[in-house]
Amino acid sequence: MQPAIEVGELRKWYGDIHAVDGVSFSVQPGEFFGILGPNGAGKTTTLEMVEGLREPDSGTVRLFGESPWPRNPKLLPRIGVQLQASAFFERLTAREQLRLFASLYGVPTKQADEWLALVGLEDMAGVRNEKLSGGQQQRLSIACALAHNPDLVFLDEPTSGLDPQARRNLWELLRGINEQGRTVVLTTHYLDEAESLCDRVAIMDHGRILQEGPPAALVRGLDSPTRISVESGLLPLAEAATLAGDVEVDDDGVSLTFATRTPAPVLAALAERDALRGLSVRGATLEDVFLSLTGREYRA
Amino acid sequence: MKGFVSLSRAMALGFFRDRTALFFTILFPLMFLVLFGGLFKSAGVSKTDVLEVGAVPVIDQLPADARAGVDQVLTIKPAGDRDAALAKVRKGDVAAVIEQVNGQVVVHFSAADQVRSGTVTSVVESLVQQANLRAAGVSTPALAMSAQPVEDQSLQPIQYMTPGILGWAIASGATFGAALTLVSWRQKKILRRLRLSPVPLQSVIGARVGVSIVIALVQAVIFVGVALLPYFGLKLSGSWWAGIPVMIAGTLAFLAIGLLAGAAAKTPESASAIANLIVLPMAFLSGAFFPLDSAPGWIRAVSNVLPLKHLVSGMQDVMVRGQGPAAVLPEVGILLGFCIVVTTAATFLFKWDDI
């Protein structure tokens, strides 16, 4: 099958800053692809070159086999883009905004109005965009990007700045969009977002993709220890250290934490001693992947 | 043109919902018109008031066409009381009192106002002469004179100001409209969003041009409508409609200036500062507010290269000076040429992005 996106060795400098430094990836139709990285990693720049908003200094981009640069009118109706900063016309209501974007693609008014319900903004239809909350603006902006039914959707940090509840709601919306068969490319600096939404993530830092794959596979590939914590002081440190062969123990005064690659015997031993108060078991996350890739803590 | 209609609609809605823009494009210039129109209402070349005591056959028995000629210069009203009438002359309320005692026509005037009294005496003198000729049986005098008012230089203030202030209003409306749209659309990423839609750039520009022309015509209707009120007393001359192409060409020229300002500026604030720096001095240098007839030669030379001068004088020619429609052709040509040159400059500075 022809990939929806094929990117080869993209590079972009801003003066001395090497914002994108040899990025390659491809995305299959129907996939939910994420680009994860801290601020300044080069996600937006990469995405804009893929969308055809910026000319790469070098490298190739193909969307459905076509180059998006310079402005390619054949591709434009097939892609939907939500820019990092929402782009709204001034002093128009949510409904007017949506109808306008739809009409630019020749989409009838009625079809545009359906999107208001799909993103849960029916009650806000007559409200000017300046008066919408952050989450409502993001949803409107996504509706505007989707009103013409594109095959391929780009979303640049769609949930940044939203409260946790609004983020969860938006995740549901995005999953739905992908389940309708659309290819979705999303950038995010939230590890949990990438982990929860994406079929595949590319972890990006300093303009390069460090690693790429399904989130679960990346985590598994780490072979990092499982962390088991119980209440501090339940066991003396010396005794705790003998519970399993490879265990590392630490008591920070709040929790007693075991790091081990063989969690089962540790858990069994704790159960035997009735020392499970405040138990939590945590596997590796993308955070650990980032740590092991860059040697530094993940800071969005 | 795909998207043209919906973009025009969006722009027009955005404009008519923007109270500040509405104020500065329509109400603010209108205030100027009302203020100056009221202030200078009586400052023009007004007719000379004359009181008639008793019957004055020389005037009363004039044939209708001759009387109409006299009425263009003098406003003659009958006076009830002779003494009261003479007192008015002394105070300067009227220019003269005329009475006829048997064969003697007497003009009482105040020497304080030589211009007006001169007017009255010379008019009356000519009337007396005509009456003498008729009495002598000369029905066709060897020489005849007819008076024709000339309306080119000595326009009534309202006649002068309506096209002038309207020109300024159109110029600032178009300049600010284009500059602020361009900058705020760029800043709000609307330009990049439009670039990602299949709408051609011509539709985007076409929509802005269309909306600006509509705004200019709305300004014109409101301005001329207010000035035509009896209180202000604007009188449009026959080919006033030829002012419309001038307004459209002027709108295009100032849209181009606005595009240039918008292309050069990064923020809406700097865009409106640049637009102000261009339009406001131009309004004074172009004779939009007051005539430049008595201005130094270099100012008049400068004014000729300013598009506002051509917008204003083009409108004046056909709307109030009574010239034929062809009179606007050179001005329209100059304005369009200006538009092309400035638009070309603006395209070199144009950026889709502010980064």
Ligand SMILES: Nc1ncnc2c1ncn2[C@@H]1O[C@H](COP(=O)(O)OP(=O)(O)O)[C@@H](O)[C@H]1O
């Ligand atoms: N227009 C620009 N001019 C100069 N530097 C830029 C520009 N855009 C981004 N950068 C720089 O390029 C790097 C990557 O930025 P960006 O692609 O926005 O990262 P991200 O979206 O991952 O936060 C950053 O160091 C940023 O400061």
Ligand SMILES: [Mg+2]
């Ligand atoms: Mg970004």
